[in-house]
Amino acid sequence: MLSDAALLLSAILVNNFVLSQFLGLCPFMGVSNKVETAIGMAVATTFVMTLASACAYFVFHWLLVPLGLEYLKTIFFILVIASVVQLTKMIIEKTSPVLYRVLGVFLPLITSNCAVLGVVLQNTAKDHSFVQSLLWGFGGALGFALVLVLFSSMRERIAAADVPVALQGTAIGMVAASLISLAFMGFAGLV
Amino acid sequence: MYALLISYPLLSALVALGSLSVLFGGVLGFAAVRFRVESNPIVAQLSDLLPQSQCGQCGYPGCANYADAIVSNEEAINKCPPGGQATINAIAELLGIEPPAMDEENVISGPMIAYIDETDCYGCTKCLRACPVDAIIGATKMMHTVIDTDCTGCGLCVDTCSKNCIAMYPVPVTTQNWCWELPEYPVVTSRASNVPC
Numbered sequence: 001m002l003s004d005a006a007l008l009l010s011a012i013l014v015n016n017f018v019l020s021q022f023l024g025l026c027p028f029m030g031v032s033n034k035v036e037t038a039i040g041m042a043v044a045t046t047f048v049m050t051l052a053s054a055c056a057y058f059v060f061h062w063l064l065v066p067l068g069l070e071y072l073k074t075i076f077f078i079l080v081i082a083s084v085v086q087l088t089k090m091i092i093e094k095t096s097p098v099l100y101r102v103l104g105v106f107l108p109l110i111t112s113n114c115a116v117l118g119v120v121l122q123n124t125a126k127d128h129s130f131v132q133s134l135l136w137g138f139g140g141a142l143g144f145a146l147v148l149v150l151f152s153s154m155r156e157r158i159a160a161a162d163v164p165v166a167l168q169g170t171a172i173g174m175v176a177a178s179l180i181s182l183a184f185m186g187f188a189g190l191v
Numbered sequence: 192m193y194a195l196l197i198s199y200p201l202l203s204a205l206v207a208l209g210s211l212s213v214l215f216g217g218v219l220g221f222a223a224v225r226f227r228v229e230s231n232p233i234v235a236q237l238s239d240l241l242p243q244s245q246c247g248q249c250g251y252p253g254c255a256n257y258a259d260a261i262v263s264n265e266e267a268i269n270k271c272p273p274g275g276q277a278t279i280n281a282i283a284e285l286l287g288i289e290p291p292a293m294d295e296e297n298v299i300s301g302p303m304i305a306y307i308d309e310t311d312c313y314g315c316t317k318c319l320r321a322c323p324v325d326a327i328i329g330a331t332k333m334m335h336t337v338i339d340t341d342c343t344g345c346g347l348c349v350d351t352c353s354k355n356c357i358a359m360y361p362v363p364v365t366t367q368n369w370c371w372e373l374p375e376y377p378v379v380t381s382r383a384s385n386v387p388c
Contacts (some may be wrong), residue, residue, distance in 0.1 A: 002367065067196060067203045076211065083215035087222055094226035159316075159331075168331065 004135055010138025012166040017115045018147045019181040024115030028148060029173055031106070033159075035173055038152035042145030044106040046138070048088060049116050053137025054079050057121035057130050070124075077120045085111045151180065233285075234258050240281045242273045245323045246345030273343045289311060303344035303359040305337045311356035318348035318357060331384070 017023045023047075033043045056077050064070055089107045093100045108117060119140045123133040154176055163172050195202035237258035249270035251257040260266040261282070268282045269291045276290075276385070283290035307318070307327070314332040326342040328333030339362075349357045362368065 060213070063207055066193075067201065067207055069204055069207055072204055072208065075208065079208070079211060079215065083219060086219055090219075090222045090226045093228055097228075 004131065006191045007132060008135045008139040011136050012143040012146065013184065013187040014189075014191050015140075016143040016147060016187075017118060017140045017186055018144055019119065019177075019184040023118040024113050024144055025177075027109060027113055028144075028151065028177070029170065031109075032148055032152040032155050032173070035149065035152045035156060037106075041109070042148045043107045045110055045113065045115070045148075046105070046141035046145055048085055048110045048113075049119055049141035049144070050134060051088065052077075052084050052116050052120055053123060053133045054130070055080050056127075057123065057133045060120075060124050069154045072090045073124060074117070074121065077117055081116050081120070082111050115140065144169075147180070147184075151177065152167050154180075220377065231262055234262050236285060237261055237282060240274075240278060240285065241271060242278065242343060242386045244343045244345050246273060246274055246343070246347050248272050248345060261286075272303075273345050302362045303346070304342045305338060305346065305348055306358055306360050307335050307337055307352075308356040309334050309336060309356070311354050313354065315353050316355060317351040321347045321351040323347060 013019075015021060027041055027045070031037050059076055060070075060073060064073055064076060069076075069138065084107050085107055089100075092107070119137045123136055126132075126136075128136055135138050155173060158172055158176065167175065196206060233259075238255045241254035241258060245252075247253070247271070249257045249266075251260055257266070257271070268286070268288075269279050271278050276292075280290045305326075312329075312334045314329060314334060315348055316329065316331050316335075318335060319327050319329060323345065324341055324343055326338045327335050327348060328338060343364070344359065346359055349359060
């Protein structure tokens with residue numbers, strides 16, 4: 001139980017997907033201009049990463065391992081993630097129009113978020129059990145959400161700041177991101 | 192079957208990927224039917240008639256929401272200033288009702304265009320972000336200006352300006368948009384159009 005909590009904490013802070021493993025940088029830079037869109041993206045990603053971890057676990061252990069097809073896991077996982085995202089979009093659209101209006105735009109974007117593929121590939125590489133896979137996926141997504149919302153608040157401040165001409169726009173965003181990344185290095189050794 | 196698949200890795204890979212794709216395709220196909228959201232076809236047609244600048248002057252977040260409100264809440268059809276009388280007439284024809292006059296509360300007489308007083312503008316970029324049609328050019332700490340031909344006159348930028356230097360003016364008459372004054376008959380146009388002549 002303690003190790004599960006440690007795993008969750010490790011996924012959120014120590015091995016943060018964006019700042020320590022540099023996965024999912026594209027949505028991190030792309031959707032962090034406004035806090036509202038960042039929150040929408042964060043919630044949608046959390047949902048998809050957790051669900052994709054569970055589905056990928058079953059596909060890997062029930063289909064790929066018995067057939068000796070572990071070397072094809074990347075292609076299979078892409079297939080699984082794309083289908084899960086599409087199915088999620090349809091179900092949300094039907095059951096909760098309000099949630100769909102908040103998440104709808106971001107769901108298709110998540111298909112190409114490499115953090116999602118990263119989390120399922122790491123689950124197989126680290127030989128996680130089902131519960132551990134879920135925790136790793138959920139924790140990684142929480143970490144992604146935390147950093148995305150933090151960073152979008154920072155960028156809203158940066159937009160009003162006096163930035164040198166050469167660094168304006170994405171450049172100062174990258175500089176800020178690398179500084180937070182350095183700050184997150186401080187979590188190393190926590191777990 | 193299992194022994195056959197195990198002994199031919201290529202075959203097992205093809206069968207596994209193929210069958211998983213078919214399975215997911217089937218699930219998604221089923222879900223597309225099972226979870227289909229019934230949308231009223233009239234809403235889509237109405238939405239096509241509206242200008243799609245998503246300016247929100249009708250009081251709804253976007254053109255699609257306004258179209259939905261017209262159908263489901265019997266909202267008045269004369270609340271779209273960018274569309275003007277042409278849009279009202281087109282909607283009235285689609286719905287088979289008498290075209291009402293423009294809602295005076297919402298309308299600013301005739302098509303309008305935004306104008307930025309460039310001596311006051313100090314480049315805060317707030318109006319840039321508000322413009323739904325990207326008709327404002329400028330950069331941080333640079334003077335902004337409005338591209339006349341792209342501005343739909345929605346007026347969303349006016350309130351965002353932190354120096355109150357944006358105002359709405361009637362579209363100036365130029366050689367490009369001037370046309371003969373035709374005698375005014377109550378003509379019902381067949382489609383919404385921004386072309387003045």
